Amino acid sequence: MIGELRNIVGSDFVLDSNIDGYLRDESAKGVLTEPCRDVIVVKPASTEEVSAVMKVAYANRTPVYPRGGGTGLVGGAVPTKKGIVLSFERMKGIEIDEENLMCTAEAGVTLGELLAESERHNLFFPPHPGDEGAQVGGLVACNAGGSRAVKYGVMRNYVKGLEVVMTDGAVLRMGGKLLKDNTGYDLMDLFIGSEGTLGMITKATLKLYPRPGSSVTLVVPFDSEEEAIGTVSRILRGGIMPLALEYVENDWIQASAEHLGLRWPCDGKAQLMMIIAESSEEATYAECEKVSEMLEGKDVIMAERRQEQDDLLKVRSNIYEALKEHALDTLDVSVPPNSIGKLIEFVHFIEKEYGTRIPVYGHAADGNLHLHVMDDALERFVDIKRRIYERALELGGTITAEHGIGKARTKDMRMFLSPREIELMQEIKRVFDPYNIINPGTML
Numbered sequence: 001m002i003g004e005l006r007n008i009v010g011s012d013f014v015l016d017s018n019i020d021g022y023l024r025d026e027s028a029k030g031v032l033t034e035p036c037r038d039v040i041v042v043k044p045a046s047t048e049e050v051s052a053v054m055k056v057a058y059a060n061r062t063p064v065y066p067r068g069g070g071t072g073l074v075g076g077a078v079p080t081k082k083g084i085v086l087s088f089e090r091m092k093g094i095e096i097d098e099e100n101l102m103c104t105a106e107a108g109v110t111l112g113e114l115l116a117e118s119e120r121h122n123l124f125f126p127p128h129p130g131d132e133g134a135q136v137g138g139l140v141a142c143n144a145g146g147s148r149a150v151k152y153g154v155m156r157n158y159v160k161g162l163e164v165v166m167t168d169g170a171v172l173r174m175g176g177k178l179l180k181d182n183t184g185y186d187l188m189d190l191f192i193g194s195e196g197t198l199g200m201i202t203k204a205t206l207k208l209y210p211r212p213g214s215s216v217t218l219v220v221p222f223d224s225e226e227e228a229i230g231t232v233s234r235i236l237r238g239g240i241m242p243l244a245l246e247y248v249e250n251d252w253i254q255a256s257a258e259h260l261g262l263r264w265p266c267d268g269k270a271q272l273m274m275i276i277a278e279s280s281e282e283a284t285y286a287e288c289e290k291v292s293e294m295l296e297g298k299d300v301i302m303a304e305r306r307q308e309q310d311d312l313l314k315v316r317s318n319i320y321e322a323l324k325e326h327a328l329d330t331l332d333v334s335v336p337p338n339s340i341g342k343l344i345e346f347v348h349f350i351e352k353e354y355g356t357r358i359p360v361y362g363h364a365a366d367g368n369l370h371l372h373v374m375d376d377a378l379e380r381f382v383d384i385k386r387r388i389y390e391r392a393l394e395l396g397g398t399i400t401a402e403h404g405i406g407k408a409r410t411k412d413m414r415m416f417l418s419p420r421e422i423e424l425m426q427e428i429k430r431v432f433d434p435y436n437i438i439n440p441g442t443m444l
């Protein structure tokens with residue numbers, strides 16, 4: 001088979017040694033997926049090559065593991081059976097359509113490249129899931145979100161067209177540069193968030209927005225967690241719709257700033273970080289004014305310069321990196337936004353009960369918290385996780401808002417889905433991948 005693969009993509013792009021970098025992702029150390037090392041890494045340069053590789057894999061019933069930037073946190077891209085790791089890193093085509101406010105990007109374009117290219121055309125791609133090394137294929141496959149999802153939503157809200165190579169090598173082209181499309185079942189939507197279990201995403205058409213004429217980042221310190229989190233709903237109900245509205249606690253945001261060698265501008269026990277981005281300076285400052293009025297008596301720290309704002313977002317995005325050495329897992333439970341305070345309260349209660357620290361922060365306006373069980377709680381790790389999941393369930397929440405199930409959470413997922421739902425998912429998987437060769441062991 002390796003000879004056939006070399007004929008398709010060229011010998012330089014088929015690796016069977018020195019492949020350690022393709023056997024892991026960014027999962028925390030307590031939930032690392034044990035990789036199968038007996039895999040071949042294949043790097044196609046086009047949809048046609050992906051299709052030809054899939055035809056070979058299908059004929060041989062060989063598992064294929066799609067891999068993007070490897071920034072996933074649940075082992076989704078990690079190969080666990082002898083087979084092929086299909087890396088999209090060479091598929092870098094990107095085309096901006098200014099008139100339609102869309103971009104068509106191949107799977108291997110990184111988030112950083114997509115942001116830069118959009119900006120070059122005076123356009124804006126709002127989602128920002130932390131690590132700019134994530135690739136378009138991975139962003140779509142994980143239905144990624146991030147800090148800037150409050151106003152315009154998660155990846156699903158941006159994907160208007162998809163090109164996917166199916167298990168047998170057939171190429172499916174769905175949607176297009178359409179804002180409305182009700183033609184039959186929405187097959188395209190099934191691939192968004194499918195974590196690479198239904199097909200290989202080779203290209204995506206994504207919605208862009210005009211670049212905001214102006215933006216400001218605000219940081220507001222509070223004396224207590226309750227006060228900070230209680231303010232989130234007040235802001236939204238008050239008619240302010242920030243691009244980002246993040247909850248952070250001082251110890252962890254300071255740790256991230258220190259890790260990066262940057263300064264965080266305040267040190268209240270709990271804090272909210274908001275990005276206000278509007279079409280003009282006037283509109284942005286009018287929104288900031290509303291925030292100040294609503295939070296009368298609070299220190300509202302304002303960053304206006306681009307570099308200053310980029311640094312704040314970087315510090316927020318790097319909390320995990322700063323804590324990673326001692327983190328066993330990154331939970332990303334989601335609850336109805338008005339219950340997020342109750343979940344935070346419970347996490348602090350668990351901290352005391354188990355005598356450990358559980359760093360907690362997250363996309364407050366989305367009802368999505370990230371929390372880390374740390375390695376001093378190794379023996380109580382499973383217990384702590386179960387208790388937090390049970391509480392999320394009681395509050396009407398779910399196991400994952402963003403990071404997905406991957407290979408690390410397949411058992412835990414069963415707490416949140418009914419047997420019938422899982423059965424339906426298995427049936428869908430069988431329709432798309434009857435021989436279970438696409439990313440086996442992921443999600444189901």
Ligand SMILES: Cc1cc2nc3c(=O)[nH]c(=O)nc-3n(C[C@H](O)[C@H](O)[C@H](O)COP(=O)(O)OP(=O)(O)OC[C@H]3O[C@@H](n4cnc5c(N)ncnc54)[C@H](O)[C@@H]3O)c2cc1C
Pocket residue numbers: 025026065066067068069070071072073075076077088107128129130131133134135136137138139140141142143144145146147195196197199200201202317318320321402403406439442
């Ligand atoms: C510091 C940090 C912060 C993060 N913050 C956030 C956050 O705020 N919000 C958020 O949503 N996520 C976040 N993430 C998680 C991660 O960045 C996202 O899940 C991202 O979408 C993964 O993209 P990737 O290209 O790295 O995918 P990978 O890790 O390579 O793969 C992830 C999954 O997608 C599949 N896949 C990859 N490419 C394709 C393709 N072309 N076709 C089909 N399937 C494919 C893989 O098989 C795997 O199941 C964070 C990660 C880190 C390290």
